[in-house]
Amino acid sequence: MPEPNDLVADLAVVGHLVTSDAQYPRGEVRVRDGRIIAVLDVPSDAPAEQRVDVGEAYVMPGVIDPHVHCLSYAGEGIEAGTRSAAAGGVTTILEMPFDQEGPIWSVSAFNDKLARVRREAHVDVAVYATVEPGGNGISQIAGLAEAGAACFKVSTYHTDPNRFPRTPDDELIEVFAEIAKTGRRLCVHAENDEIVRAKVAELHASGELDPRLHCAARPPVTETAAVANVLELGRDTGVKLHFCHISTPRAVDLVQWHRSGGAPATVEVCPHYLTLTAEDMVRRGAWLKCNPPLRDAEHVDGLWERFRAGQIDAIASDHAPWPKHYKDRKNIFDNASGGPGVETLLPVTASEALHTRKIDPCELVRTTATKVAKAFGLAGRKGDLKPGLDGDLVVLDPHREWIVDGAELHSNAGWSPFDGMRVRGKVLLTVSRGEVIWDGSHLHSEAGRGEFLAADC
């Protein structure tokens, strides 16, 4: 038992603690100078400047969202994206490099982005870089890692010629070897370019308006074939691969198979692949258009089986805050892909995980925080309720019901893929480095309080 003086805290939160490996139905977390100083299995009467008792609500480590696009549409920005994160219990984001103003693939672009993070962020932000295809990019990799890039991302699919181009296989293998030297993780958008391109051209030209054609244009094999290819290409390079927004159980199995052979690969899934299906597109159309697309119920069930088995390393929102007018075209193929999600990540996932799928709350914590921190070199500061780590907490009432309304969320997008969904689980409090930044209805945070996080790997 620590001496009472060692427990003097700026903030004490009493509630149902859920850590990566334990639950304390009536425990207490104490934070001083921004860091956790104690995790207690019973409440203490040691002094604390501020003491919050949340009753039976869950007190968990702040969520780490490894996949956020604050600047793919400039009308969002780091400010609105991280405001939305704070209101959703997300205390760390990893910010993507595919910005409307141009990709982050040079040290100068990276440094401009860091300045922006330091001016605008409400929560802590680690920053991705990407690699310019065509040969020039490889020479930038070491400098970008040195400048603080937490990880890199490339795509096997040609999403956008300027913002998000494809890296061909011959270059990928060189990129892998160069990134392996930095120790950083390389995240991959894995879809087979040739098959998708041909199918999109064919189905778009048909003139048919069924929104499910988007799913038909990108069948599961386009993901699994790309994942298998990338795993094989990376195999002897030593690169630490991470597969973004995986939508098929088979892709998770492929990663597992390589992992069992020693490959340091990790995999993320998204709340939409865990809760929605292609059939939902009949009703919701382009609001649910995303890449890869929504799948069928069997895929959703398969992802949950693997979640339960501990095979998923991260839940990512893939927050893409397009304005409404990017989603209002009649033909599904003429609409933007993706949607806002950083604020709904935890409640939507927790609602399905805890109530419908009966997932162990500790596994939810591991998948929303602990394993994510480990995968991205942030475990020295983030990812669990443990003394010495940053005082990043989220309080979730797992029983409070609400209906998602994108107009009430804090992104500038003003809509949500989950609009109208009844969710059980509400974020009552978000604490970042010991500061209450969200109290369940109001933000208590200023732009610029968030810190830039360098990876520790």
Ligand SMILES: [Zn+2]
């Ligand atoms: Zn994305």
